[in-house]
Amino acid sequence: MPTFVDPNACNTCEGEEQGPLCVHICPNDLMKLKGDKGFNQEPNMCSECYACVKLCPTEAIHVRGYADFIPLGAEVQPHRVELGLTWTIRFRDGEEMEFTYPSRTKPAGSSIPYDGFTEDPIADLRGQTLAGESIWLGVDSLPTFASSV
């Protein structure tokens, strides 16, 4: 069953404002509580997207690959590190590898919408330019082929 929850490690996200984080985040509404533990209610609709695995504060959620085609015994497990993830890959034959990749270059929450944008929300509304393109388009003016139509 693609994701599964280790009952000994699941603490139902005690103290988390949003409640159990796997239930909060699952894009396909799969995770729910069964008793007082997380539970994947519909394994054949699980994309193994790892959204819940990445978010679980106690690393209680793991993936047992699709029974259709993934032989038992291997594991791919992420561990959160600052601004990124470290992945442990365990092969069926037991060999382990580790890779770390960045998830972000800036801390979550640091974005500032419309920072420094110069377009006038009234005067530029009828034009073709999108918000912020005077800074972010990368070329001086927005291309158009109107003249050749």
Added chain:
Amino acid sequence: MSGCGAAFESKYWSGDMKVVMVEKAVIERSGATGEGLSAINCYMGQRYGWNTPEDFVKYVVNDMMGLAREDLVYDVGRHVDSSVHLLEEWGLPIWKKDNGDYERIGRWQIPIHGEAIKPITAEPARKAIGQENIYERVNITHLLTDANDPQCIAGAIGFGVRENKFYVFKAKAVLITCGGASNVFRPRSINEGMGRTWYSVFSTGSAYGLMIPIGTEMTQMEHRFVPTRFKDGYGPVGMWFQYFGAKITNSKGEDYTVTREAELHKYKPYGLVVPTPTPLRNHQMFLDIKDGLGPMYMGTDKAMQKIAGDDPEKMRKVKEEAWGDFLDMTISQALTWASQDIRPEVTPSEVVLAEPYIMGSHSGESGAWVSGPEDLAPPDYFWGYNKMTTIKGLFAAGDGVGAAPHKFSSGSFTEGRLAAKAAVNFLNDNPEDSTLNDGQVTSLRDKIWAPLERFEKYKGASTAEEVNPHYLTPYQGLVRLQKIMDEYAGGTSAWYTTNKPTLERGIQLIELLREDLNKLAARDRHELMRCWEVIHRTWVGESHMRHLLYREETRWPGYYYRSDFPDLDDSKWRVFVNSRFDSETNEWELFTKPYINLIK
């Protein structure tokens, strides 16, 4: 992506207008990009002089075998760089060369560490629109039309997936940013693996399932995308081809791009353009597979050994890049390799042609027929507001827009921004309030909840919840749909091949399914959501089959074959196929719209 783009853009221009975003899951991980991405596949690099939007249009039209809306494709191309630069500003890790320029893995593709591309995109959208204006875990099932004019939008309706609530959103303008459709065709893995379709299992065809029933004009619904991917895990192959320089060979060690070169000449002029259109590359591989020359292997081993030579540091780096390609995006493929003790530097990996998908953002071009931008669109393609459908006040972006493919994540985000800005202009010009049709709302409310009531009413008729003569479960409906599509509409078991009598029979069966879907039963709101998902998917399937029947040629070999019309016929069919469903008469109207060449 397009929804977050729309939310972000709309608040910049909309002043005092109330803008709300409604989402079936949570925006940080919803949609096809929620799992992550290892590349941005739509980037012009105008600032580096890499490409112009004109270059992009020429590439896209040829990849689609001559059919795409050049105004819409150009519009994405000219704006998309600004979106990519914003994503980087918000924290998306984009690979850089030593001189600080973006790294490239293809003409339009730049590599990223994008496992968090969706939360990075969602954050400024959430901040811009405001938490109080975001409704999450709400499943929109239908669009509402105006009481005084059914060709005008009035809002949307749905239910709370997590709460016992019924939602009616009254609106003067609605923008559809829902996904295309996975799991319409029977996938190659049918048990647990049904969740590991190539395109996200969360993409339930709602973009089309919402728009078709109210009579929105759709285009190119016969089109589909069949990806070549690593077998079963559906890991991406683009980086292997373009960045690592790997090749696919059959069991005799042959390269189909060499042995099947003559095939390209059958599909002139498109087949002779470099790069070879995606369907024709599929077609070449398909011929090998059909001739019994499989399995097909991607030579990861040869490619990695060539890059690294005897240098252990180079090998360490290429291994890190190869595994990262999957871990940032398609984690199951990494697990597939590990479970079979596949070390890509030693062992080549199987690739397959997947089941078909119907979508508008990637290499598919199904979707609504929308107005183009004022400064680009010829009169036939323009009716006032960029990305507005043929329903007044109903806009689309991303998978919902037809004939505008190759947007991918960055282009969908961009298209959401473009549509949102246009919708603000529409609202300034059309300030009058919409009028809900009370009868429509009441009738839909009853219809939406009906599967829950049906289960309660009839559950006592059988000792087995899953076997009951009074209802179908949503899963049973889904499996029926997949079987019809696979066998009659050219799925994998039919070798992607169909013909007129087969399609006509398939349409009969899908009409019966559509009747049976009025008898879906749900045990809880989770299953109620699945009921409406399979209904949306069935609209997609039926529309796809009717379009397949109408286009009497084989324009995209490698995606599908009409055995009764095996050739590409530019003299008659270099036109868009459009359709409209009439809910009053329950009939479909199909017709063509001209392809207009704008970039010479």
